[in-house]
Amino acid sequence: MDWLTYFLIFLKSSLLSTGGRGPLPYLYSDLLAQGWARESYFAEALTVGEISPGPNGLWVVSLGYLTGGLPGALLATLAIVLPPLLVLLVARIYERLKSYPATAGVLDGLVLAITGSGIAVLFNLFVSNGVSAITIAIAATTAALALSGRVPSLLLLAGAAAIGALWLS
């Protein structure tokens, strides 16, 4: 494995996105293209990120471990620590940045793009996992319950895991 390329893939995914799930489309396409990840790694890592302490974005560390062992996890950690430091720069120019009309457009446009690309990746994850009546029902139910905001996502995942262990194993 070429560790420099590996690190740069992770760094880019965090630097050019925002939020915990932002890196997903990048990592999904780049790591699969290099042959360094299997489809199932992404669901595995995302699950660990939901359960373990700290930001959900630490799913990237889990993905680092799955794809590159301990060195992979540590490189992934470094790659997600560096970009948020840029908030210091942002803080300095925040007031000026805020007043440009184009700034809000760039940020809103980024969210739209994250949404569009994100849906494509979610669709791929879903299909590669296996399409059946049960998986469709799980996706639809969790989407509805998560939207209602009344059920913590951790509980939704636990329920889905139980259903999977009983009927999908």
Place this chain on the structure above:
Amino acid sequence: MASSSPAAASPTPPPSLLTLFRIWLTIGATSFGGGPATLLLIQQNFVEKYRWLTPEEFAQSWAMLQFAPGINLIAVAVLIGRRLGGTAGITLSVLGMLAPAVAITIVMTAFYTRVRELPQVAGALRGITPALVGVGLALTWRLLKPPMRALRKRGRAQVGIGIGLIGITLALTAAGVPIFISYLVGAVGLGFVYRNPIPQQKESGS
């Protein structure tokens, strides 16, 4: 005359670096349940319990975060760290939050790789994956609300452009075009639209 009005109480003087580090370590080690749990603990400790930050300061930090790349909660740790302890505060805050959390994440992943061959575990993952997709769709919907609200204020044509951009970026990614191109299309596209709005501005005094 008001000698001790709790409502007007200014934030308490900043903690020692050691205390700051200890609090972040505790947050990083105990916030099982990912981001929501972590955010809650940060708020409880720094705003409510010790009052080193006012709720307004905290809300302002949040607003600024949408301009920053990467994981928002790490940027929060950076901002709080600088506010309470300068450069050393930043280092200790980020390190304190992440060291235990990253270690636990790695241990959990390592444990998972030992049991992933078990049929029940494999089945559980096949059940979890569509749930992650469902939760992801809900997150996407929520993420989408503020920009769509902003577009609606700007008129019907802009809403159409917004929906068009979602469709284009979705199609680009599905076609295997590099993600960066998608993000560029979205950011530049809407940045241009906001700079050159279709005129229907209404002044509302505030």
